[in-house]
Amino acid sequence: MKDDKQHEYVGNLHIHSIFSDGAGTVPEIAKSAASLGLDFVVINDHDHMTDSLHTDEEGFYSGLLVLIGLEIGYNSHHYLAFNIKDKVNSKNLSPQEVIDLVDKQGGFGFLAHPFEKGMPFHDKSISYTWNELSVTGFAGIEIWNFASRWKERIKSPVHGLLHLLFKSKLLKGPSRETLYFWDRLCQERRLTAIGGSDAHGAVFRWGPVRLSPLPYKYALNSVNVHILLDTAISDDVTLAKAQVYDAMRHGRLFIAHDRLVRANGFRFYFTSDSGSLVHMGEEFMFEPGDIHVDAPQRSEIRLIKNGELQLRHYGQNACFRAVDKGVYRVELFLRRFPFGLRPWIFSNPVYLR
DSSP states (O other), rough: OOOSSSSEEEEEEOOOOOOTSSOOOOOHHHHHHHHHSSEEEOOBTTEEEEESOOOGGEETTEEEEEEEEEEOSSSSSSSSEOOSOOOOHHHTTTHHHHHHHHHHHHOEEOOTTTTTOOOOSTTTOOOOOOOOTTTTOEEEEEEEHHHHHHHTOOOHHHHHHHHHHTTTTOOOOSSSHHHHHHHHTTTTTTEEEEEEEOOOOOOEEEEEEEEOSHHHHHHTTTTEEHHHHHHHHOOOOOHHHHHHHHHHHHOOOEEEETTTSSTTTTTEEEEEEOOOEEEEOEEEEEOOOOEEEEEEEEEEEEEEEEEEEEEEEEEEEEEEOOOEEEEEEEEEEEEETTTTTEEEEEOOOOOOO
């Protein structure tokens, strides 16, 4: 049984505009995103920099849906909030209080770049991590942040030049620490993973050097999310917003480094022997069945169960037999000479309890 009935839409999350520390206006960002063939973007400006939530900027821009969220936090504990109505100011709030305030507004959120390392060169490895990992009530984790993972490897001007020339080929996937944390929590409850660009379009200054290493037109086609909907996305902004956020909240999405190869058409699902179909993000009382992977291109497909690597398969399609309960997900890697296997797609799990 091939799962080909879902509608797929590609978006970029965690973007900054001139309302905080980004270089572009919302219409400028929308124009760049539309030119890349994206279907939607979400702006998450910093709460301590923006004067308001600016939800009046939401809408369709030449067919591209623009939504407005918020990145809440200052020195640490950055929280990506979505579907909120009013700005939340993180000053004097604990991380748990931030999560609770977002929830009270009917919103939901993700721990942003929880274990990032910072750039050794120039930024002195300044990072914005999550230290209070006992918090509850969040919808998920940003497991793959393009800007964070890119800058973590720049230790000198030589490293900087190398990573400017080969931004895509040298990008690391989600850190082991992040994946371990996510996998462990998934044993307890359903927890969505997302990825984001953390795009700023900012100018880098070093002595006389002035350049924009990660312009919007590059970053917005880096680490994307592909949401899967049962029906086509609405032309009505309010309804379309609800569709996108419902998919994000419930894990009906996968994360892909689309700069390597556009990942449209990837599917990961479970079919039980009795004929039940379980999509990403869904929970199902276990019975034996098959885990299916359909990829747009030949790649190394890794089956992960309860955080542990189970099997590897190289090809475009794979079918793995599930004979016992567990939380199953897959990771896909592309071969790129001479860089070896490069991280490409990370699915959300199917929960077979």
